[in-house]
Amino acid sequence: MDYVVEMLNIRKEFTGIVANDDITIRLKRGEIHALLGENGAGKSTLMSILFGMYQADRGSIKVNGKEVRISNPNVANQMGIGMVHQHFKLVEDFTVTENIIMGSEPRKWLGLVMDTRKAGKKIEELSKQYGLNVDPYAKIEDISVGMQQRVEILKMLYRKAEVLILDEPTGVLTPQEVQELGRIMKNLIKEGKSIILITHKLKEIKAFADRCTVIRRGKTIGTVDVATTSEGAMAEMMVGRQVSFKVEKTDSVPGDVVLQVKSLTVRNSKKSLALNDFSLEVRAGEIVGIAGVEGNGQSDLVEAITGLRKAESGSIDLNGQNITAKSIRERIESGIGHIPEDRQKRGLILDYTLAENMVLEVYHREPFSRKGVLKNSAIRQYANRIIDSFDVRSGEGAVSAARSLSGGNQQKAIIGREIERNPLLLIAVQPTRGLDVGSIEYIHKRLIEHRDNGKAVLLISLELDEIMNLSDRIAIVNQGELIGVVNASETNENEIGLMMAGVKREEGA
Ligand SMILES: Nc1ncnc2c1ncn2[C@@H]1O[C@H](COP(=O)(O)OP(=O)(O)OP(=O)(O)O)[C@@H](O)[C@H]1O
Ligand SMILES: [Mg+2]
CATH class of the missing domain: 3.40.50.300 (P-loop containing nucleotide triphosphate hydrolases)
Structure with missing residues (x-):
């Protein structure tokens, strides 16, 4: 041979x-x-x-x-x-x-x-x-x-x-x-x-x-x-077992509006219009997916909500509070969780241990520190809980350097950290990118669980399958504009595909 x-x-x-x-x-x-x-x-x-x-x-x-x-x-x-x-x-x-x-x-x-x-x-x-x-x-x-x-x-x-x-x-x-x-x-x-x-x-x-x-x-x-x-x-x-490719979920029970984006206009780093007069609502207890071809304003929307990018005009409210001018830190404190697109640049500090990475946003609070002194056993315990439930595999557990983890396990650690904080609004950008089918099944379950706990989830993914399977409502963007919002149960891939290309619903029907 x-x-x-x-x-x-x-x-x-x-x-x-x-x-x-x-x-x-x-x-x-x-x-x-x-x-x-x-x-x-x-x-x-x-x-x-x-x-x-x-x-x-x-x-x-x-x-x-x-x-x-x-x-x-x-x-x-x-x-x-x-x-x-x-x-x-x-x-x-x-x-x-x-x-x-x-x-x-x-x-x-x-x-x-x-x-x-x-x-x-x-x-x-x-x-x-x-x-x-x-x-x-x-x-x-x-x-x-x-x-x-x-x-x-x-x-x-x-x-x-x-x-x-x-x-x-x-x-x-x-x-x-x-x-x-x-x-x-x-x-x-x-x-x-x-x-x-x-x-x-x-x-x-x-x-x-x-x-x-x-x-x-x-x-x-x-x-x-x-x-x-x-x-x-x-x-x-x-x-080593059968994997279900289908996502099991009940109908959503939407509650109060958690995220309200009103007439948001944002320019990208090259000063061109990235989002134009964009409005969107995400309620407690629902998953809203953003469908769109890459580069149509999705990243800019996420950056504007999380505070990485300034809004030119329009407003962003979280739980009825205007956060448009708030700092990143303040937004995190007021209940935003973010699974970022670039896990190596924004998600983890690679030279820190896994445990340190698990408390990046909360280490200054009790029980992780008291009077300015870090409480290592509490941090370790918290990290171990995430490691266990999200099956984050590594050589040395909580004390492993983040850098030594495999790509997919780094991703699982970030998702675990963000879900474990139980944020009012979870922004999940390409959450299952790089994950194996078994892990994808689990992460999808946890995102739905987060919804069922009465939290809001904003899902951004380039995979239409994932958007269709997880979302309760789907917002379609094209060239920074909202083309429409549809109920996931009342649409199909064809219609979403057309809308992603910029065809509005009335025109397409
Ligand atoms: N330099 C290293 N030091 C210590 N442990 C390491 C190192 N490189 C890899 N590992 C460990 O070896 C195991 C295998 O890692 P590897 O990166 O080969 O996985 P993988 O199959 O590529 O996974 P993925 O699909 O997530 O990329 C992991 O548990 C990882 O933590
Ligand atoms: Mg690998």
């Missing part, structure tokens, strides 16, 4: 946890091989070993049939292995070309001059060959996340990678961009590349992958042919 990469009986232990326990995965030449496993199963760790960032404690790696030692990422590059990380970072004020050649160009002229013109040309050719559609001279800060990811792919191609590792590439993409990535991956395969794809989306595995290896709590469960294996079967292999 023609395998490009074989990882055999890999073991990797961190303090308190065996992240990889005798894992075997074999990548055929020219295939898209999905790697599936719950949050914290050990996927990123395994791929970091293949990319030379970690050394396995045990086991071996073969590339093109020959046993190798991959002592660092440079060695991986030389062997034709490239990786796009789960949380990738490009230098914002550099161009695409500068980002791609950084660190790879042989340094001429005392390392000062890089031949950017030649590199730009080469990148342009590669972009064309694989249908990536990237402008080599654009600045990173001016291009979308989806485009930035394609820059990461170009970076691998520029270094002549034959094996491409994509760690949850679709987590940051819009549904349209996911389709685009699928097309690009097929192009790469056609040109003879081989791909390992990490994703939690069974639909994507079905649509893009040839085979799928499933791991659970660090152990290999098996490798299956995707065409002949159902989504349900793969989900069950992964979590």
